[in-house]
Each structure stands twice: as C-alpha cells, then as structure tokens.
Amino acid sequence: MTKHTLGTYPHMLGFEQLERLLERTAKTGNEGYPPFNIEQTSDFSYRITLAVAGFGEEDLSITVEDRQLVIRGRQGDDSEGRVFLHRGIAARQFQRSFVLADGVEVGEAAMENGLLHVDLTRAKPETVVQTIQIKKG
Template sequence: MARMTFASHPFLLGFDQLDRLVERTAKSGNDGYPPYNIEQMDENAYRITLAVAGFSEDDLAITIEDSQLVIRGRQAEDAADRVFLHRGIAARQFQKSFVLADGMEVRNASLENGLLHVDLTRCLPETVVQTVKITRA
C-alpha cells in the first residue's frame, strides 16, 4: 500500500518538495543538546537562541544549506595537562538544523553571555495577479 502524505492531496499541486523537507526534518536526529529557544519577535521576525556556554565565535559555524539553517559547534581539544575531578559542562560537538520557509533570511548572529542569537526575518513577496488567456484548442 502506498504511503499517503499531505502533498498527495489533489488540490496541493507542486508541494512535493515541502513534503520531502518535512520528512528530512523528522529524520534529522536533532537531540536536546544544546538547548534552544525560538521566539517570535514580531509578525515577520524570529530569534533562535542556543545555550552554547564555553564556545567562542571561532568554535561556531552558521550556514544555510538547501533551505536549512545549520548551526555547528566544535571546541578545540583541551590541553593534555588538564585533569578534571568532575566535568559537568558539556563540551561536545553539535549540529542543529532548522528548515527555513521561502523568503526567510538570516539577518544577524551574535554571541552574548554564552547564548548564540540568530535573528531571522521573513521577506514578503509582492502579490502578483496574472490573467491567463484562454485559447481554442
């Protein structure tokens, strides 16, 4: 039996790519590290905040790949002469992915007090009305 998805509805033409994005996001394997918040700043502005204590700007990378915002963190290796009696501050590498809708743009990224803020805005396209001429076949 074929798997039914929302994009298979007869009135949703051309939404196959969106269906694949939803499936890819579900399989992305994002765990809970590092913790993050997503805030709506106003009608067309959003902020993603990740708790990245111990990471510097050089340890973090932000890219947009195929309609996905990808945030990666990797700290430099600790000096071999350090001996931890307890190590409770996570310092492992991570990758977080967020699927972006068409028109979403990253405006700014800043690191403040162990929090990485990524600001996004939605650029609304102009409304276009087209008239399609009907011809005889």
Template sequence: MTKLTLGSHPFLLGFDQLERLVERTAKSGNDGYPPFNIEQSDRNAFRITLAVAGFGEDDLSITVEDRQLVIRGKQAEADETRVFLHRGIAARQFQKAFVLADGVDVAGATTVNGLLHIDLERAVPDTIVQTIQIKKG
C-alpha cells in the same frame, strides 16, 4: 483504502517538496544538545537562541545549505594537562539543523553571555492578482 499524503492531495499542487523537507528534518539527527529556544519577536521575525556556554565565536559556524539553517559547534582540542575532578559542562561538538521556509532569511547572529542568537526575517510577499486569458481551442 488508499493513504492520502500531503504531496498527493489533489488540491495541493507542487507541495511534494514540503513532504520531502519534513522527512529530511526528521532524519537530521537533532538531539537535545545544545538546548535552544525559538521565539517570534515580530509578525515576520523570529529568533533562535542556543545555549553555547564555553564555545567562542571561532568555535561556531552558521550556514544555510539548500534552505536548511545549519549551526555547528566544535571546540579546539582540550588542554591535556588539565585534570578534572568533576566535568559537568558539556564540551562536545554539535550540529543543529532547522528547515527554513521560502522567503525566510538569516538577518544576523550574535553571542551574548553564552547564548547564540540567530535572527530570522520573513519577507512579506507582494499581493499579485493575475488574470489568465482563456483561448478557444
């Protein structure tokens, strides 16, 4: 019996890229740090919120690389003169990646009370009906 994958299904033409995106996302190495939420704020609007306590705006970067939203955090070198009796607040660098569907764009980003909010919007495509002429062969 032949295994049928998403990219090889006869009714799904041109979706082989979707299968590659799923594989790339699985390999992106996203662990649980920092914790995050994803909310749908409207029919075509989403918000990703990351808990980034201790990171300033200059310590964070947000890029879109090949339809992949990448959030990186790296704090400046720690002050060597500080002596911690207990260190429970994580200060390690991180990278989070989210694959964006075609038509989903970053609308903006803000930090509030140690949370990084990234707003996404999906463009509503126009409905187009196209008639194809059939030529005699």
C-alpha cells in the same frame, strides 16, 4: 493502512517539494544539545537562541546549506595536564539544523552571556490576482 501523501489529495497541486521538505526535516537528527529557543520578534522576523556556554565565537560556525540553517560548535580539549575530580562540563561538539522556508533569510548572529542569537527575516508575501482569458474554440 495506506500512507497518505500530499500527492494523494487532488486539490493540492505542486506540493511535492513541501513533502520532500517535511521528510528532510524529520531526518535532521537533532539531539537535545544544545537547548534552544525560537521566538517570533515581529510579523516577519524570528530569532533562534542557542545556549552555548563555554563556546567562543571561534568555536562556532553558521552556514546555510540547501535551505537549511546549520549551526556547528566544536571545542578543543584543554584538559591535558589537568586532574579533574569531577567533570560535568564536557568539551563536546554539536550540530543543529533548521529548515528554512522560501523567502526566509538569515540576518545577524550575536553572542551574549553564553547565548548565540541568530536573527531571521521573512519577506512580506505579495497578494497576486491573475485573470485568465478564455479562448474561443
């Protein structure tokens, strides 16, 4: 069976970067932790919300690396000297990556009741009409 790529369709010119982006997105390796929501808050804005109970602001980092929003969490182990009869809340680290389209910018981030909110905005696309002159040969 032949694998079709965007380059195999003759009417789709210049989409190689999109194809690489899709491949990179498939390789981000996000696990199921922490759970998150993505909501559209207006026609040109979004909000990513991660459930980060037990993490403080100092335990989290948010960066944009090569058009990827990367959110990392790392908690210190404070269990020294404590005896747990059951430990269901583990101090664990995580990394969540979200690929950003061109024109999407990261805005504010805020913590509220164990939830980390990251706001994104997308530039409003402009309609461009271009007339091409035909030279006489």
